[in-house]
Amino acid sequence: MKERNKKKILLLNCAFILTAGGILLFLLNAPEETTAHLPKDEIHAKFHEIASKKEAEKNCTDCHNENGVAPLPDGHPPKYRCLFCHKRD
Ligand code: HEC
Numbered sequence: 001m002k003e004r005n006k007k008k009i010l011l012l013n014c015a016f017i018l019t020a021g022g023i024l025l026f027l028l029n030a031p032e033e034t035t036a037h038l039p040k041d042e043i044h045a046k047f048h049e050i051a052s053k054k055e056a057e058k059n060c061t062d063c064h065n066e067n068g069v070a071p072l073p074d075g076h077p078p079k080y081r082c083l084f085c086h087k088r089d
């Protein structure tokens with residue numbers, strides 16, 4: 001292989017590693033750290049028990065809806081999977 005091609009491949013590999021590392025860092029810094037966890041109170045106790053996140057989440061909007069006892073704040077992000085963002089532990 002020509003010396004120039006080798007250099008090019010080396011550069012591409014470096015770029016790939018840097019990009020992958022950057023994405024990893026980005027994910028590790030994701031905002032979940034600041035997002036409120038699922039409260040550990042009486043109201044939410046049973047949702048800590050339900051093993052499947054998907055099953056547990058079916059109940060959230062009973063109360064967390066516009067007319068419920070605890071509406072979501074204005075500008076709340078898309079809310080499809082509550083427990084991905086509001087962690088249980
Ligand atoms: C029976 C009604 C009810 C259900 C069902 C319910 N919540 Fe709540 N939730 C509340 C009330 C009331 C509050 C405010 C008082 C409190 O923190 O307990 C609240 C507060 C919260 C908060 C804010 C905590 C904070 O620190 O500010 C989060 C996050 C939350 N709920 C997530 C969920 C998720 C996720 C589910 C589904 C697994 C869920 N809730 C199901 C009534 C409910």
Ligand code: HEC
Pocket residue numbers: 034035036060061064070071072073076077078079080081082083084085086
């Ligand atoms: C994409 C991530 C994400 C998803 C999915 C999500 N939330 Fe949130 N939620 C947030 C962020 C970010 C905030 C505002 C910062 C915070 O946690 O106080 C918030 C705020 C809240 C609050 C108010 C917390 C407070 O301290 O006043 C409640 C209640 C809540 N979310 C419930 C829910 C419920 C119920 C679902 C599912 C129907 C849900 N969220 C899905 C990210 C998310």
